[in-house]
Amino acid sequence: MKLYNLIKKTGFLLALLFVSQSCSSGNDSGDETPAATGPSNLSVTVEVIGKTADKPNGDGSGKVKLTITATNATSYKVVIDNKSQDITAGDLTYEFTTSGTKNYPIIVSAYNGLQFVSTTTSVNVFVARKLLWADEFDVNGAPNTSKWGYNTGTGNGWGNNELEYYTTRPENVIVENGFLKIKAIKEEYMGSHYTSARLLTKGKFSFKYGRAEVRAKLPVGGGTWPAFWMLGDNIDTAPWPACGEVDILESVGNNPNVNHSSLHSPGRSGNTPDTAITTVPNSATEFHVYAAEWSAESIKFYVDDNLFYTYGNTSSSPFNANFFLILNLAMGGNFGGTVDPNFTNATFEVDYVRVYN
Known part of the structure; x- marks a missing residue:
């Protein structure tokens, strides 16, 4: 009788311990944050304002519009005209001010947390003398x-x-x-x-x-x-x-x-x-x-x-x-x-x- 009671109590404790460990393991699993998926498919389109067949480098305003898209991107960084700009949406309008026609490099990076992808492009822009x-x-x-x-x-x-x-x-x-x-x-x-x-x-x-x-x-x-x-x-x-x-x-x-x-x-x-x-x-x-x-x-x-x-x-x-x-x-x-x-x-x-x- 005493041996039976001991086995019964031991079984109960083992079962309790198993349940406790199972609950603890489930909580740990629930606290884990899935790794962020890095950005991909980065695309940049540059529109020169006022560009026509007769004015291939724009109307002289010096303005360009960037349209940026990327899968899984939460923010973007644009380096343009030696200036860095951080944006959350994929649209950016920029105005160059140095007169004349010049080719400007553009670097665009798409971010998701610490992960990012980058691409480079360039644009020819005419800025009229003001x-x-x-x-x-x-x-x-x-x-x-x-x-x-x-x-x-x-x-x-x-x-x-x-x-x-x-x-x-x-x-x-x-x-x-x-x-x-x-x-x-x-x-x-x-x-x-x-x-x-x-x-x-x-x-x-x-x-x-x-x-x-x-x-x-x-x-x-x-x-x-x-x-x-x-x-x-x-x-x-x-x-x-x-x-x-x-x-x-x-x-x-x-x-x-x-x-x-x-x-x-x-x-x-x-x-x-x-x-x-x-x-x-x-x-x-x-x-x-x-x-x-x-x-x-x-x-x-x-x-x-x-x-x-x-x-x-x-x-x-x-x-x-x-x-x-x-x-x-x-x-x-x-x-x-x-x-x-x-x-x-x-x-x-x-x-x-x-x-x-």
């Missing part, structure tokens, strides 16, 4: 103060041993009959022997990448040094040459009809090796257009749309941030050279300044 900022100098009087400020004084020779004193006087700077006129005058003024003017858009307008151009007629006389150029917007925290300098137009009266275009940066300042010249016939009697087209890849310099110098831009250069514009007429100095003793006055005439995307 005016970002301009001064046509069509209102007589002082230059537009919403667009231009001034550097005044001697600036200790402005780093170049220049001889002029910059003022805001109408004798030195004025808009007349559709032209900005910056006049250098031989006169005794505040301890200097010459006066002139220097205008800049610092704090009013700056831009990153695009085309900057001036249509101008240059002054006559040994010692004159007219310029249209740009400085990095961060010059207050990154003093020259760390801020970078882009000289679009520089000419000197002691060597007329020659335009110098140069770039200054750390280790390549002063007598920079990044420079080139071109002949500009009749630069003091005719208007010419001096321009720079600036991108992350290059800075190209033109006179009357004739390319004469290309600088290869890099990510380590200072030429990948906002820059502001400067117009000035210096006298003498390291670059302007000796002033003609018979010099009395000269005028730097500007028809317009324009900046495009």
Whole structure:
């Protein structure tokens, strides 16, 4: 009887243990999460907005529409125009802004958890040139103060041993009959022997990448040094040459009809090796257009749309941030050279300044 009871109790405990283990095993199985199925069948279609037989690269808006599909995808990453974008739906509209026609690579990845598939494609897009900022100098009087400020004084020779004193006087700077006129005058003024003017858009307008151009007629006389150029917007925290300098137009009266275009940066300042010249016939009697087209890849310099110098831009250069514009007429100095003793006055005439995307 005792043996029977012991067997009965043991059987009961074994049965209980089996049930307990069975329940525990079932719960463990229920807590497991099935592995995610990786994305597959990734497809990307790129539509160039405004594309026609006559306009195979679009209507100039620079807009493209991406349609992306993939089996089992929960999100997507698109690298386009060197920018990364994360999206959950398979549609993306993007607008390119660099003017001209260019081929852009596109990388698309489809994700499901940590699993993903990727593909690459490319698109040719035409972006029409769009005016970002301009001064046509069509209102007589002082230059537009919403667009231009001034550097005044001697600036200790402005780093170049220049001889002029910059003022805001109408004798030195004025808009007349559709032209900005910056006049250098031989006169005794505040301890200097010459006066002139220097205008800049610092704090009013700056831009990153695009085309900057001036249509101008240059002054006559040994010692004159007219310029249209740009400085990095961060010059207050990154003093020259760390801020970078882009000289679009520089000419000197002691060597007329020659335009110098140069770039200054750390280790390549002063007598920079990044420079080139071109002949500009009749630069003091005719208007010419001096321009720079600036991108992350290059800075190209033109006179009357004739390319004469290309600088290869890099990510380590200072030429990948906002820059502001400067117009000035210096006298003498390291670059302007000796002033003609018979010099009395000269005028730097500007028809317009324009900046495009």
